[in-house]
Amino acid sequence: SAGIVRPKTSPLTPVGELVAAYHDWLVGRGLAAATVLRYENLARRFLQERFDEMGRRFLEDLSATHVVAFLLRESERVSVGAAKGRVAELRALLRFLFVRGLTPRALASAVPPVAGWHDTGLPVGLAVDDVQRLLDSCDRGQSIGVRDFAILMLVARLGLRSVEVARLQLGDVDWRAGEMTVRGKGGHRDRLPLPCDVGEALTVYLSEARPSTSVREVFLMSKAPRRPIRADLVGDVTRRACRRAGLPIVAAHRLRHALATEMLHRGATLIEVSQVLRHRDLATTAIYAKVDLTTLRQVAQPWPGAGQ
Structure with missing residues (x-):
C-alpha cells in the first residue's frame, strides 16, 4: 500500500x-x-x-x-x-x-507484561541555547540543510511529533490565515498558528530547496526517488544536528520537552502547554509540573521542624 x-x-x-x-x-x-x-x-x-x-x-x-x-x-x-x-x-x-x-x-x-511505574521520571529537555545550536548547525547554503532546518523549526517551535512532520502536506499550510493543519494521533487534525520564523523556514524550503514534483507531502527525501520522508528521518535529522553542534545525541521528542519547559519558564500554564502539544488528556501534560521549579517552590510546605 x-x-x-x-x-x-x-x-x-x-x-x-x-x-x-x-x-x-x-x-x-x-x-x-x-x-x-x-x-x-x-x-x-x-x-x-x-x-x-x-x-x-x-x-x-x-x-x-x-x-x-x-x-x-x-x-x-x-x-x-x-x-x-x-x-x-x-x-x-x-x-x-x-x-x-x-x-x-x-x-x-x-507474552508477559512489562512492569513499570507511570510518571516517575522527569521530562528531559534541552536548554534554549542548545536548541538554537541545533538550528544553527544546519547548512542553509545546501538544499538538505534548508530542509533539515525547516524540519527542526517545526519540532522546536511548534512541538510537532516526528510523524506529524512527515504527514504535513502542501495544502495543510494556510498562508493567508497564518495557520497550519497538523495531522496528529488517531486521525485528529488540529489547527495551529504559524509563527513568522517557522513560516519563513518553510517558505525558503518550498521555494528554493524542494524538488519540483507532484507529491503532496511537504518534506521529501534528498535523493531520488523523491519520496516523502518517513517519520524516523526526523530523528536522523536531529541526531545529525547534535553531532554537528557537538551536543549529546538526543531524540527529536526532546525538542518537544524543551518547548514545554521553556513555555512554563516564561509563565505559561499547564493548560496552555497542553494546547500547544495537543495532549488529549491534561494528565499527560501534568508531568511538566515537575520541572516548573518556581511554582513548586511557591506551593511547597515547610518541612516540619525545619525552623528549629
Missing part, C-alpha cells in the same frame, strides 16, 4: 515469505506505516532466530518458553517503554501465526 515500503528480506526464504504475509496482514488491519515497519522488524528478528536454530521446522513446537526467552533478551537492551512496545509487537505476531494456522497454540497470551 502507499507509504509503506516492504523490507528488503528476500521473499524466496521461508522467513521472508512469512514476513511478507505478516506485512499484508498488518496493513489490512489499518496500522500506520511506521507501526507496520516496527512490528515487521521484531517479527523478522524473532522468526530468523527460530529459523537459525530449527531450520525449516522453525515454527514447530514453538512454546511459551521460547517466546518469553526472546522477550527477555530484547528487554535487556532497551528502555522500559520500548520493552512494553516489544510486548505488543510480539503478541501481534503470535496472534497472526495462530490465526493463519501456523502454530497449534494461541501463544499471544503467554
Whole structure:
C-alpha cells in the first residue's frame, strides 16, 4: 500500500515469505506505516532466530518458553517503554501465526507484561541555547540543510511529533490565515498558528530547496526517488544536528520537552502547554509540573521542624 515500503528480506526464504504475509496482514488491519515497519522488524528478528536454530521446522513446537526467552533478551537492551512496545509487537505476531494456522497454540497470551511505574521520571529537555545550536548547525547554503532546518523549526517551535512532520502536506499550510493543519494521533487534525520564523523556514524550503514534483507531502527525501520522508528521518535529522553542534545525541521528542519547559519558564500554564502539544488528556501534560521549579517552590510546605 502507499507509504509503506516492504523490507528488503528476500521473499524466496521461508522467513521472508512469512514476513511478507505478516506485512499484508498488518496493513489490512489499518496500522500506520511506521507501526507496520516496527512490528515487521521484531517479527523478522524473532522468526530468523527460530529459523537459525530449527531450520525449516522453525515454527514447530514453538512454546511459551521460547517466546518469553526472546522477550527477555530484547528487554535487556532497551528502555522500559520500548520493552512494553516489544510486548505488543510480539503478541501481534503470535496472534497472526495462530490465526493463519501456523502454530497449534494461541501463544499471544503467554507474552508477559512489562512492569513499570507511570510518571516517575522527569521530562528531559534541552536548554534554549542548545536548541538554537541545533538550528544553527544546519547548512542553509545546501538544499538538505534548508530542509533539515525547516524540519527542526517545526519540532522546536511548534512541538510537532516526528510523524506529524512527515504527514504535513502542501495544502495543510494556510498562508493567508497564518495557520497550519497538523495531522496528529488517531486521525485528529488540529489547527495551529504559524509563527513568522517557522513560516519563513518553510517558505525558503518550498521555494528554493524542494524538488519540483507532484507529491503532496511537504518534506521529501534528498535523493531520488523523491519520496516523502518517513517519520524516523526526523530523528536522523536531529541526531545529525547534535553531532554537528557537538551536543549529546538526543531524540527529536526532546525538542518537544524543551518547548514545554521553556513555555512554563516564561509563565505559561499547564493548560496552555497542553494546547500547544495537543495532549488529549491534561494528565499527560501534568508531568511538566515537575520541572516548573518556581511554582513548586511557591506551593511547597515547610518541612516540619525545619525552623528549629
